[in-house]
Amino acid sequence: MESILQTVFGYPHFRGPQQSIIEHVTAGGDALVLMPTGGGKSLCYQIPAIARQQAGQGITVVISPLIALMHDQVGALHEAGVSAAFLNSTLSSQEASDTERRLVQGQITLLYAAPERINTPRFLAQLDSLQERGCLSLFAIDEAHCVSQWGHDFRPEYRALTVLHERYPSVPRIALTATADALTRADIIERLQLQSARLFVSSFDRPNIRYTIVEKRDATAQLLRFIRTEHLGDAGIVYCQSRKKVEEIADQLCDEGIAALPYHAGLDAKLRQANQDQFLRAEGVVMVATIAFGMGIDKPDVRFVAHLDMPKNIEGYYQETGRAGRDGLPADAWMCYGLQDVVNQRRMIDESPAADEFKQGLRGKLEALLGLAEATDCRRVRLLAYFDEVYGQASSAALGSVTTTNPTTCGNCDNCLHPPAVWDATDAARKLLSTIYRVQQVSGFGFGAGHVMDILRGKTTDKVTQYGHTRVSTFGIGADLTEPQWRAVLRQLMAINAVAVDAQAFNTLKLTEASRAVLRGEVPVRLRVSLAGPGQHKTRRSAEAPAPKPPVALDVAGQARFAALKTWRADVAKAHNLPAYVIFHDATLAAIAQNAPQSLHDLQGISGIGARKLESYGQAVLEVCQAL
Incomplete structure (x- = not known):
């Protein structure tokens, strides 16, 4: 397993429970994996897929809910030298037929498909053919919380995935999610028939994220002040409840000199896709969106997630804030909310046609989020407690954090950094x-x-x-x-x-x-004690956003190499029609810039450079570094 991790993906060692999960699944065991966004979930099924195919056990089918996620993950696997493909609506009939032919012939290691396609008679017949020839290796069900009515992103199509266990009982399954409380976990296990699966629960702590929740006064002015003070020139996501508000906020940010784009389900599909592509590929873009945007977005350098309206529950809040800082570098989760947010959420629950028992469950989840928002003690302690985790006692060190000596304060939320007067x-x-x-x-x-x-x-x-x-x-x-x-x-x-x-x-x-x-x-x-309202003066527009800072301290020569490497990476990404981070993460470029490599041997061992990437890009990287 470790040789695949290092040779294919270029990482020196596993993180947290990754190795245990991978060994269990590779050996043919079922698993339910709860791991925070940025914790390395995809490797938990990608490495077993590679290992099992190398052992002659066939193809892994990945059930994924979003086209953007399929495209990025398949592109990243190709860059790493792994045979992968997807079947979705973006393919022409000829492209789909070619992929299906390669599937039947066993020429694909990982195939990504949406749950709607999995359950079609045509696709099931193809899986039957693979199973008869012993070529069906593993099912990976990503975003597994979508199967639960208690989850924050319920999708009825996921319920039909029980067919996988019923029709192919000998094929192991791994279900993965970043967000599930005890009720949702139980529902996932029941709905996907994972009663015999081994449960792996990572720490839910994201120590690099700073949590801040403020009382809503003038939300737009508060957001502008937050971005200008903390994140000018950074990539970020701003969540709003309504489509109208999304467009208004995006326009106002643009008027203030901040590169912002709207995203919601009511936009023309081509415009929506173009905005998403620009957010993924360009630097320093702020996406203003409804919750229609985000799940499956792998962009690692999102430096902040802001909520201008309160989410429905802690699961949604955690999932959305988890899109910040996937690269492990400092990031902010910022939210402003007020009394009207509470009233609106209560009304939506009360007016829904759901059964009383279900509505009572929703009220309980909303009350937990309100408790987090109104808290005067550590927000991280409360957030983790919701997921049955005691802060400082779980394996947060596995995610790159240092376990606190005080289990009641995290030192990285607004209440800990600036204890409020009460x-x-x-x-x-x-x-x-x-x-x-x-x-x-x-x-x-x-x-x-x-x-x-x-x-x-x-x-x-x-x-x-x-x-x-x-x-x-x-x-x-x-x-x-x-x-x-x-x-x-x-x-x-x-x-x-x-x-x-x-x-x-x-x-x-x-x-x-x-x-x-x-x-x-x-x-x-x-x-x-309520803080004073925002000042009445209007913030001056910035002339130009500052250049993004490298993720490690570099001397002048190192900064020049980092900037040149980013320019080179942007050109390569554009030529491959991929987001830049699929080629190399910023952290990898910073390590290259810091090491000033003189040979291909010097590049070996840098995190993120596997054998295929070393072969494909090593010489070009050396030329960029040596040209300065």
């Missing part, structure tokens, strides 16, 4: 709940958040006067708090399910069973 909001929470109760008693129906806060703050608006709410006993008892403070109290009460939004009654507020404990003072409510 205040005891228990009494304020009781006042707010009392007001919700009393106005409903007086009027016979509920009211929205704004009206309730007007009563608390003693504001005699037309609506307050019209309904006689100046006579409510809680009128004006909250005048000592600002509206942002009251909104923070309300968000926290929603986070602990002590207040609900009645979507059937115009998004009015109502009490819940959990309200009683808060009203009795049995549940303490502690909140961060």
